[in-house]
Amino acid sequence: MPDEEAYQEPIPPPRPSAVKELLGRRRLALMLTVFLVELTIFFLAASVPMDAATQQALQNEAKNLTGASNSLGPPGQFVYIFTHNAAIAFGEMVPVVGGLLWVVSIYATGQILQAVASSQGAPGALYGLLLLFFPFAIVELSAYAVAVGSGVMLIVAWRRHRLRSEMRVLVLELGVVAAMLLLAAAMETVTIVNPVLGIALWIPTGLTIAALALISVRTQPTSDKEPTREAAS
Numbered sequence: 001m002p003d004e005e006a007y008q009e010p011i012p013p014p015r016p017s018a019v020k021e022l023l024g025r026r027r028l029a030l031m032l033t034v035f036l037v038e039l040t041i042f043f044l045a046a047s048v049p050m051d052a053a054t055q056q057a058l059q060n061e062a063k064n065l066t067g068a069s070n071s072l073g074p075p076g077q078f079v080y081i082f083t084h085n086a087a088i089a090f091g092e093m094v095p096v097v098g099g100l101l102w103v104v105s106i107y108a109t110g111q112i113l114q115a116v117a118s119s120q121g122a123p124g125a126l127y128g129l130l131l132l133f134f135p136f137a138i139v140e141l142s143a144y145a146v147a148v149g150s151g152v153m154l155i156v157a158w159r160r161h162r163l164r165s166e167m168r169v170l171v172l173e174l175g176v177v178a179a180m181l182l183l184a185a186a187m188e189t190v191t192i193v194n195p196v197l198g199i200a201l202w203i204p205t206g207l208t209i210a211a212l213a214l215i216s217v218r219t220q221p222t223s224d225k226e227p228t229r230e231a232a233s
Helices: 018-022 025-047 052-070 073-092 097-119 124-131 135-159 163-193 195-200 202-219
Strands: 006-010 228-232
Touching: 018 163, 025 097, 025 124, 025 135, 052 073, 052 097, 073 097, 073 135, 073 163, 097 124, 097 135, 135 163, 135 195, 135 202, 163 195, 195 202
Parallel strands: none
Antiparallel strands: 006 228
8 A cells, every 4th residue: 555645735824904904014114104204295285385375265164164154063073073074085995086185175174274374473383283292183183194004005906907806895994984083073973072182082082093903913924834735755
C-alpha cells in the first residue's frame, strides 16, 4: 500500500468584517488626512480677506440662520442642525462630486465664521480656534471626514474591481456618519443652551475616542503569515 504523501496548499485568508475594514490602518489614515485637510481649508477660509460687500452679505446670512434656529427651541434646533448637516455629509459620500461639495461647504463655513468674527472686531482664525474648544465641532468635522473618505474608497474599490466587497463597508459608514451627526447635533444643541456644559462634553468625547483607538489597535492583523491546510493525496 503506497504511503500517503501529505502536502500543504494555501488557504485564502478570510474576508475581514466590515468593522475591521472600517477600522483598518489605511482607511483610518485616509480619514485623518481628510480631517487635517478639512481644518486647513476651514482656517484658510476664515483668514483670507474678503471685500466689504461679501462680508456684509455673509453677516446677513449668518443672522438669518441664527434667527431661524433660535426661533425653533432646543428640539427644533436639534432637528434643524442634524438634517442640514446630514444632507451635506451624505452628498459628500458621492465619489468626485462629494469631494467638490466638501471643499465648497467647508470653505463657505470658514468664510461665514470670518464675517461673524469681523462684526465683533475679532479675527476669523481666533473664532475658528474658539469653535474647536467645543467637542461638537470635532465630531461634526470627523463625520464629514468619514463621508469624504467613503467616496474616495469607492473609487479605489472600483479601480480594483472590489465594489461588491466595499458595499458592506459603505452601509456601515452610512450608519456611522448618521450616528456621529446625531451626536454632534445633540452636543451643539446642549452647547447653545449651556456653553459650559458644552465644553464639559469633552469628558465623554475623550473617553469615546480613547475606546475607539483601543478597538482599532486590537482589530489590526497581528501576523501576515498565510494559513495552510493539510490534505492527503
